[in-house]
Amino acid sequence: MKNKKLNILVVLGILIAVVGTIVGIRSTLKIIQTTSKQTKLASVALAAKPIVEPIPTESPETTETPTPEPTKAPDITATPEPTEEPTSTPVGNGHIVAIDAGHQAQGNSAKEPIGPGASETKPKVASGTTGRTTGVPEYQLNLDVSLKLRDELQSRGYQVVMIREDHNVDISNAERAEVANNSGAEIFLRIHANGSDDTSVKGALTMAPSSSNPYVSSIASSCQDLSQKVVDSYCAATGFKNMGVQNYDNMSGINWCKIPVTIVEMGFMTNPDDDTAMQDQDMQNRMASGIADGVDDYFGI
Numbered sequence: 001m002k003n004k005k006l007n008i009l010v011v012l013g014i015l016i017a018v019v020g021t022i023v024g025i026r027s028t029l030k031i032i033q034t035t036s037k038q039t040k041l042a043s044v045a046l047a048a049k050p051i052v053e054p055i056p057t058e059s060p061e062t063t064e065t066p067t068p069e070p071t072k073a074p075d076i077t078a079t080p081e082p083t084e085e086p087t088s089t090p091v092g093n094g095h096i097v098a099i100d101a102g103h104q105a106q107g108n109s110a111k112e113p114i115g116p117g118a119s120e121t122k123p124k125v126a127s128g129t130t131g132r133t134t135g136v137p138e139y140q141l142n143l144d145v146s147l148k149l150r151d152e153l154q155s156r157g158y159q160v161v162m163i164r165e166d167h168n169v170d171i172s173n174a175e176r177a178e179v180a181n182n183s184g185a186e187i188f189l190r191i192h193a194n195g196s197d198d199t200s201v202k203g204a205l206t207m208a209p210s211s212s213n214p215y216v217s218s219i220a221s222s223c224q225d226l227s228q229k230v231v232d233s234y235c236a237a238t239g240f241k242n243m244g245v246q247n248y249d250n251m252s253g254i255n256w257c258k259i260p261v262t263i264v265e266m267g268f269m270t271n272p273d274d275d276t277a278m279q280d281q282d283m284q285n286r287m288a289s290g291i292a293d294g295v296d297d298y299f300g301i
Contacts, residue, residue, distance in 0.1 A: 093157035095299055098185035100176045100253070101146035102192040102263075103128035103139035105167040112174050115215035115255030122252055124172035129195035131275040138193045138269060139167055141278060145266065146191045148288035156292060156301075161185050177256035187226055187298065188261040189291065190253050193278065195270045202271040203241030206231040207254070207263035210247040215255040222260035230262055230294030237290025238283065240267055240274070264291060 103126060111121035128138030143164070150160045161183040163176045171179070180188040194205070206227035209220045216223070227245040235242035248254065254261050266287060267274035277283050 091157060092159060093299075093301065095157075096159040096161065096183070096185045097153055097295060098161040098163065098180035098183050098188045098259075099146050099150055099153075100163040100180070100188065100190045101139070101143040101165075102190055102253075103142060104164065104169050104171065105137075105139060106170070108170055108172060112172055112252060114250055114252045118215070118255070120250070122173075122250070124174070125170075129193065129269050131269045131279070132199060133272045133275045134269075134279050136269075136275075136279060138195075141193055141266075141269070142191045143167065145278075145284055145287050148284055149189070149191065149291055152285075152288045152292045153295065156296065158295070173252035174256045177253055177261075180261075181256075181258045185259060187295070188257055188259055189230070189295070190261065190263040191291075192263055192265050194265040194268045196268055197270075199270050199272070202268050202274045203243040204231060204235055204238070204267055205243035205265050206245050207248050207251060207265065208245055208261075209251075209254050210249055213249045213255070215249075216257060216261075219257070219260050223254070223262060226260045226294075226298050227262040229297040230264060230291055233294035233297060234264065234266070234287065234290035237286045237293060238277075240277075 105127065107127040108124040109126075110124050112124050114120045114122050128142070130137050131141070146162070147165070150162060153160050161180070163179050164171060176190075177188070208223040208227040209216050211217060211220045211224075213220055224245060224247075231242060231245060234240070248263075251263065253263065267278050269275045269278070278287070
């Protein structure tokens with residue numbers, strides 16, 4: 001009996017084990033099916049999902065970095081350093097001056113009337129006197145100072161007409177006056193130096209026509225005014241003795257003029273002091289400056 005019960009129990013145990021195995025197998029199959037199903041669904045879902053291509057992102061436009069405006073430095077009022085004024089051509093003052101460096105290297109003794117319609121004649125032009133101490137001929141001194149005077153007047157704004165700039169010319173006194181008359185000049189400066197048998201005579205003077213001059217009476221007053229202003233300024237600048245204005249009516253270089261004229265006798269070359277002084281370069285600059293001062297005074301500049 002006991003064996004029979006034991007067998008039944010064994011059979012039951014086996015059945016229970018088989019049943020458990022079957023249940024386990026079915027559960028496993030279910031899990032596999034479920035997993036397979038889910039996998040398929042996932043695959044279908046992935047297949048059905050549209051592939052979205054990435055939208056190309058536009059690169060932002062390159063923005064040029066603006067160059068910053070230079071920052072203005074604050075205005076600082078500084079004391080400017082003194083600078084030399086450039087030397088330039090001066091602005092013209094509207095006046096024209098003619099200059100005659102008296103005489104020439106070779107005189108011309110041929111005669112010419114001393115004025116328009118005159119019966120009296122004089123040599124056309126002489127070579128002038130000579131420095132008693134220096135031996136310098138007057139025609140050379142006259143041109144040396146005339147060139148300095150030209151430069152001085154130009155530096156003050158005058159237009160200058162030179163009758164001669166060389167020693168080797170042949171221009172008579174009447175012809176010199178005609179050149180000045182036709183040049184457009186307003187005044188005529190005739191530059192000379194004096195001489196005397198008396199070596200003690202010294203000083204400067206100017207020559208002008210008298211009011212009774214038969215050739216240039218209409219301009220005599222202006223000639224005298226010009227002559228006075230020039231000799232006064234000249235002597236003030238040089239220290240030469242002022243011998244004033246002297247009237248002459250027989251000077252060809254005056255009588256043929258149609259514009260105010262003066263003859264400047266700068267000093268006596270026959271006097272040792274005047275002769276030596278007139279060869280000094282600094283003195284010549286002062287001589288030119290003094291005559292120019294007289295011209296300024298005449299024009300009211």
